[in-house]
Amino acid sequence: MIVLDLKCDTGHVFEAWFGSSGDFEEQKGRGLVECPICGSQKVGKALMAPAVGAKGNRKSDTPAKGNAPVPMQSGGEGSPAEMKALLSKLAEAQAKMLEKSDYVGKDFAREARAMHDGQQDERPIHGETTLDDAKKLVEDGVPVAPLPLPVRRREREN
Template identity: 55%
Template sequence: MIVFDLRCTSGHVFEAWFASSTAYADQRAGGRVECPLCGDRQIEKAVMAPQIAAKGNRKPDTPNLPSPDRRSVDPVAIKAALEQLAHAQARMLEKSTWVGTGFADQARAMHEGETPVAPIHGQASLAEAKALVEEGVPVAPLPFPVVPPKLTN
């Protein structure tokens, strides 16, 4: 298999895989290669930057930057940070009222001064959340899911 960066006459660049260079040439000649963005079939190979892996015994050029090596991540520290965040969320929710799927309506009513401002939490669709943000209603997603009160034991 071989991968090519391809470009249409509109300038869209996209990646495509072929069994070989000959397979690419045959498919292009037959009009079977087209731009996934605009459907243009006048396709040419785009300039590609080769991906060459660094030698394993070579030190990084920028030694002061953190290594992207996953082994440098301390899982114990991550777990502790997540636990602290979960406890902070739990403390906030103790002072907040569950409003369920009526969250967007109640948050908007508070923002517009129709009801007293109070800490609430509940459920909102992505579209409802975006609309609230666009309207300037101060809302934020919770970092961890919340189980509705009637579903807990």
């Protein structure tokens, strides 16, 4: 799992978690990465610098925080610390919501449509679908929405 600081085209800097750098690129390519503040999908990696401790023969006024990424510039409404706190709360809320939801994998569009059409009992679900299939669901009045943060699939956990 990696943490990336991302920045949208309007200047908002935010933090996001991904299974790998490749997962970020794949999700971005599928249109699944967007700014949580303004919704822009024009998102890239923000300029970051690692927190590097002082040389061994120098005394530092503040202790280093390991190798945590530190954004070099901020933008938008609120400091990076405030944004990280808000995203942390969002991640907690999403995790709590997903505890009561069934993961249906790549069958998401079929399952959502079947519930909408009355062919299955309604229940909270989450899963994966293509952007085209998601748009078709919305056009047909099926109540769906993207999750605000990426979800680590159980089969990928160690």
